Amino acid sequence: MSTHGPAEAAAPEVPGPAHRDDGPDARRLRIVLITVCIALMAVIASVSGLNVAQPDLAVEFGASQGTVLWIINVYTLTLAALLLPLGALGDRLGRKPTLIAGLAVFGIASALAGLAPSVEVILAARLLSGVGAAMIMPITLAVITSTFPEEQRGRAIGVWTGVAGGGGILGMFLSAALVDVANWRYLFVLPVALVLVALVMSLRAVPDSRETPVHPFDTIGALTSVVAAAGLIFALQEGPERGWSDPATLTGLVAGLLGAVAFVARELRLRDAALLDLRLFRERGLAGGSLTLLMLFGVQAGIFVVLFPFLQAVLGWSGLRSTLALMPMAVAMMAASGLAPRLTPRIGARVTMATGVLLAGAGLALMAGIVSVDGGYLSVLPGMLAMGIGMGLAMTPSTEAITGSLPRERQGVASALNDVTREFGTALGVALLGPLLSAGYRSSIDGRLDGVPRGTADAAREGVANAVGAAEGAGPGARALLDAARESFVEGWQQAMWAGVAVMGVLFVHVLARGPKSPAPAPAGDPAADRTADPEVLSAR
Structure with missing residues (x-):
């Protein structure tokens, strides 16, 4: 009080x-x-x-x-x-x-x-x-x-x-x-x-x-949302590690799907008293913003799955140096996030989001097209910068579209939906792009292991880091094994990046067709243009 x-x-x-x-x-x-x-x-x-x-x-x-x-x-x-x-x-x-x-x-x-x-x-x-x-x-x-x-x-x-x-x-x-x-x-x-x-x-x-509550808290909706989110994210986290047919993975997947079905049924039935009114997804803002964040964070997470092994195992960098190498992308993303609110009133939310998605896709294409072992870090830096700028431009209007689709008294729910979308996107990106990288690597290295002892070859097939470790005891063939593993990793990298380009292409078309429309500016003096919080809490306590 x-x-x-x-x-x-x-x-x-x-x-x-x-x-x-x-x-x-x-x-x-x-x-x-x-x-x-x-x-x-x-x-x-x-x-x-x-x-x-x-x-x-x-x-x-x-x-x-x-x-x-x-x-x-x-x-x-x-x-x-x-x-x-x-x-x-x-x-x-x-x-x-x-x-x-x-x-x-x-x-x-x-x-x-x-x-x-x-x-x-x-x-x-x-x-x-x-x-x-x-x-x-x-x-x-x-x-x-x-x-x-x-x-x-x-x-x-x-x-x-x-x-x-x-x-x-x-x-x-x-x-x-x-x-x-x-x-x-x-x-x-x-x-x-x-x-x-x-x-x-x-x-x-x-x-x-x-919020001044009008309806009781949707306890059943809250519980089913917890089961849905926990089950599905558990399955996405554990699937690549345990295998998609593992009992624990399947249990999480089934529980998550059942929870999601129960949540949707409950929320559609409650309507005004629902934890989240799912009918709002018919609006361009909420649906377009959520889908954009889901895909952007999925691709970003997939990039990190690819970048760290490249920097550490292929280039031989330390963990600290590898993390420092990502900072240009982070700086570009943060700068573009600050630029997006200035662009949106001028060119519209949809065009700003589409431009960001297009730049992100171009960054992925650059990383797929010019990456090489010999080119090192400089062969991936342009793509990282383009990806960072693109994500920054697209994230801000997407977030604003989500929060703007729900009323002021439900902003906690709107913000939570924004955050859940990001978490699901991250889990999806790791679960989908990570295996694409691994499959491309194994497919490529199989044809480069002729003459390599069976034990060493089996270790090299597990991943580029395993190949680097196995090369230490490979004798005269160590250099050839390292070159084969690094080149195979780059080919697996390209496969994962082109998949990301395809995702960004689909998202670009969707944003152009169904992206959020910019609201008309409020007239001067309109109270809706200055919806602020309780004056008592805006004074220092």
Whole structure:
């Protein structure tokens, strides 16, 4: 409950799900934006940070590769499964208290993970971190969409999408640096520090807004959404590792599909009381924005699956240097995310999105066409830059199209849907483009292993990193084996990249045909152009 002075207490309240104000000052809005971006960065960095410490985790806990992957993936799985229900609860309980509670849970869990004495403790801590992250992530965007005036909202969303898109790469770089100079446990210092800063700033500056509930909370819809998201993402994560016919993979897939069917049936029946009104997907904005983010993040995740082995196994770079090599793409993405809100009013959301998709596809084509072992990093850099610019241009209007399709009082749900789409896209990209790379590599290297001893050849077929390891004991044939593995990897790379180009081509046609239309600008003085949050929370506490 907020406390007010006598003058504030006498002020009349404006009816509706949230109060209105004539507009917060620009400085306060900047502080709000910085705060939610710091909170978002803590969540995004933790998604990718532990990937650079897999060998260290295995040695520290005597854990198998499967267990190490669970330490990493349980966070993402929990985050994706809980985004939608916790985003909806944030709309009802208040976005500021939900954000503060999420930061507290996430910070405690991250500290616990850094101090974990056993596998069981770190698994539990990572699961709890996922719960906190699912409270934070949708609220950060919902705070922006419910606080910023219409004419400033696009730029704020552009900053948010830049952090969401490029923050993972920055998190990986900082994590790799910490692992190289210190210890894997220091990886959790970064999210804890970010959480503490975001917590202090949130208490002072973040506005509170909430929905006035008209219908009971859709508990059954929330539960079925959790089953659907958890089952499908589990299957996508485990399928490439265990095999698609493995009982665990099939169980997750069946559970996810049944949960999805039950969720859709429930939401269509409830209509106005639904957790997510699925009829809104008939609108161009929601459907087009969701599909664009799904495909863009799928392709981005697939690129990372390809780039890291290329930089480390083919070029022989360290983890830190390989992560640093991705920074130009992250910088380009973040810069283009800031440019997109300036382009959209001039050329329209659909043209901005289509231009971004076209550039992303061109970047993939460049990476497929000119990559070579001899060309090294410079043969992939132009494609990375084009991909980064394209993603940045397309992400911001796509995110704005999603959040603009749902009413102001449901912005937690809109933000959660945006985040779920990103998580599903990432899981799909890894599950689909990763096997394409592996299949292309194996097909290519089979014809290059004549005369290689059977054991060494079998190891080389497993992947380029295995071939590099096997070459150390291959004697005079080591150089030939290395050359064969690296050339085969490039051919597998090209196969995966051309598949990505095809996906971007389909998406480009879809955006041109069914992309969101830009709304007409609101007349001067129209209250709809300045929908802001409760004035009480825009003053420092």
